[in-house]
Amino acid sequence: MPLELIPIPCRTDNYAWLIHDPATDTTTVVDAPEAAPILRELYARGWKLTHILITHHHPDHTDGAPMLEAATGARLIGAAADTHRLPHLTEEVTPGEVIPVGMQAVAVIDAPGHTLGHVAYHFAEAKLAFTGDSLMAWGCGRLFEGTPAQMWGTLTRLAALPPDTLICSGHEYTQANGRFALSLEPANPALIARMAAVAAARAEGRPTLPVPLSLELATNPFLRASDPALRAAIGMTEASDLEVFTALRALKDRF
Incomplete structure (x- = not known):
């Protein structure tokens, strides 16, 4: 069961x-x-x-x-x-x-x-x-x-x-986190689609969790440190994955 x-x-x-x-x-x-x-x-x-x-x-x-x-x-x-x-x-x-x-x-x-x-x-x-x-x-x-x-x-x-x-x-932070992701890649269609779904859920008072890991792998900037598109968006095409993650976390802290 x-x-x-x-x-x-x-x-x-x-x-x-x-x-x-x-x-x-x-x-x-x-x-x-x-x-x-x-x-x-x-x-x-x-x-x-x-x-x-x-x-x-x-x-x-x-x-x-x-x-x-x-x-x-x-x-x-x-x-x-x-x-x-x-x-x-x-x-x-x-x-x-x-x-x-x-x-x-x-x-x-x-x-x-x-x-x-x-x-x-x-x-x-x-x-x-x-x-x-x-x-x-x-x-x-x-x-x-x-x-x-x-x-x-x-x-x-x-x-x-x-x-x-x-x-x-542990938290209902999805919409705020999505705003940060979109600030990095405002034209990314996967991010736009996810934000629309998140906004609809919150407007209806529904939780945005749980989420499939597959969706996080595709849209969460903190899991995409090796993604060439995201690296290009923040001007770190030659950096290591850890350096990209570190920069993303610092950007989010100031967002």
């Missing part, structure tokens, strides 16, 4: 991701910006929360975790490297591990850049990747703690997942 995936809007622009496995009656949430909207969704659907996966330590991804754990008895799982700044964990994980969540084998992917201890979670069988604030819809997270090289390594790892993987990131 396929997993059920529910994006739960939280705070101003965050998402928590609720994943229900009907075969085992297990329910997982990835990131917990606040508890109340998640608990409401659980109660409305009659689901019992069994796992809480945390991508990184920022409060807008963790504030609701202690209350959820107390209310449901769910296992609280996060990176061992960040135990000193995460809520108290039931289970510590390290990149490269594969952990069981219901019947799913979930790979823990090293994803530093936004923060040093950031991880992503890949549900390979279900073709889902929960990327927090690393790879984002049409963008990537700011480099608050890591280096451009670390974030470029993260994006390279995530870009290597199967193209039909659905990317579930």
